[in-house]
Amino acid sequence: MRDGFPFKSTACATAAACLLLGSQVPAGAKAGTPLRYVALGDSYTSAPYVSRIRPGSPLTCRRSALNYPGRIARKLRPRSFTDMSCSGASLRHLTAPQGANPPQLSALRPNTTLVTLTLAGNDIGFDRWKTCALVSLIDSEGAPCRRKLRREEGGDPFARAVARTGPRFGAALRRIRERSPLAEVYVLGYPRLVPPTGGGCYPRVPLARGDVGMVRNAQRRLNAMLAYQARVNGAVFVDMSRPGHDMCQRDDRKRWIEPFFPARRGAPLHPNARGAAAMARAVLRAMWFSADV
Template identity: 45%
Template sequence: MRTSRGDHTTHTDFHAPARRDRTAPHTRPRTRPRTRPGTRRGTRLLTTLGALTLALAMTLAITPSASATGWQPRFGHYVALGDSYTSGPLVPLPKPTAPLGCARSTTNYPTILAAQTHVGSFRDVSCGGAATGHMTEPQRTPLGTNPPQLDALRPGTDLVTLGIGGNDEGVFGDLVGICPGLRDENPSGSPCRDHFTEAGTDTLAEAVARTGERVGAVLDEIAAASPRATVLVVGYPRITPAPGTGVTCPDVLPFADGDLAWADDIETALNDELRTASENHGASFVDMYPASYGHDACAGLQAWIQGKDTNPLVAMSYHPNAAGMYGVATEIRRTLSAGN
């Protein structure tokens, strides 16, 4: 996902067609969290995430290989494709694989999934800032070039996860790069939505509506390269609080109140495009919205998404942290189990 158009450093991803029911059973609105450096709560947050990261790292380290146990894995060759919501920039610990500009982490969801499901072999070619075009074209980063991600596929590949779409046409970069700066104009309104509305048309919603077709084309390429593969398209988890909860946290997620709901509409529309592409091109969709209810950037110690401030010990701004990566891996496993 990214923070500005044309910037190929690690960034994020993400009209509004008919909205699906995105609300969970009624819960009491959460109190706005306030985590400040030096406070006991801030210390507890780092301690909690640090412990989780250590536990995940130990899980990966002690998981026995298929060859060591004689157990035959369900999947022989797993390939992970995607953008920074897959690669996990700054989620401890980084994976020293080329190119370094892709910012892959050893606790991103593909690595967790590969360890938990005991796949025979595993390749993670995800890269921060990737768009659908980088599935078939090289991606240049400040620290090297990532080959076309689909080059990692082979005829015997039998598991593929794809997390892509938010960087297409700079949608996510526009959201996180422009909306926070407009909040002061109208904190209770929707100045960012107004900024991207031209002649009554929501330009970001229109951009999202064009993304599904490109994702569908990528899925066709995957099917041609690896015809036996189980393919899962991974949706984006919630960044903003669920509409109707009344939750805001301008010190963490500095969007105007109306723009929080609008940003949720944009992300929901993107996920709907990914779902439709999956259904039309023979893939399964991993819906992260229900699973991430109550884990948005405003959720304090329960957050799966980092807020506006990058923390080199936790995650890049507006990106999943270690808990979020574990949550995505869990939901993928649930989807795989349901398909049995």
């Protein structure tokens, strides 16, 4: 498979031949269509502090040159590449500016052939984990954050937020399709923040034991919603929830997400360089490319 030309001809003689070719063909794409890549998303895409800021990007977006879109572009060498990701972005920033960053969908063109997207974490309130860390100091063995959120918001705010956000995310995928009908769209889920079982790793990650399950469930709901909306709206979901790479991992070679007090380059609760590389590899594998990034 030649770099820069990921899309194969749809004219396969047999289904088996298509499978062997590893075809991931956008609707209407033709053999040899130049790869034109647009990356959208929040800080899990921009990967703040993983590397130097991408030249020409807004400083407030903290868009690392070695984030996962940058690694994909370096591998595939597209005809054009635009990274619109920005720290703090939510779904509304697809159609509205975010400071100096224009609306992210403004980068899409009718001839765009690849779109990647990690978004909606801010829409469901990922920033609440900072509050959870603070209240864990008063009851590290209990569930102080769960009690606080339910007292202040009358129930599970994450379940309600995911339910509200799902239709909006689906509508965003349809807007992407309208603007770029040739594009293959890849929706990346969020890597695990905490281990799949157990009470976490307090105080290394300052989440009270009883609150770790709430974090786990909120992220599970979010990723399930993203997977569903991708499936029903013609996108490819890329699952990043493989266990063994969460904040609690002490081995730098295994950890993809930095804890509240980072040990490697990267923002707290965000992908480090290994995490960004893993996300790039996952997309490349979904496209049937070799994943040496």
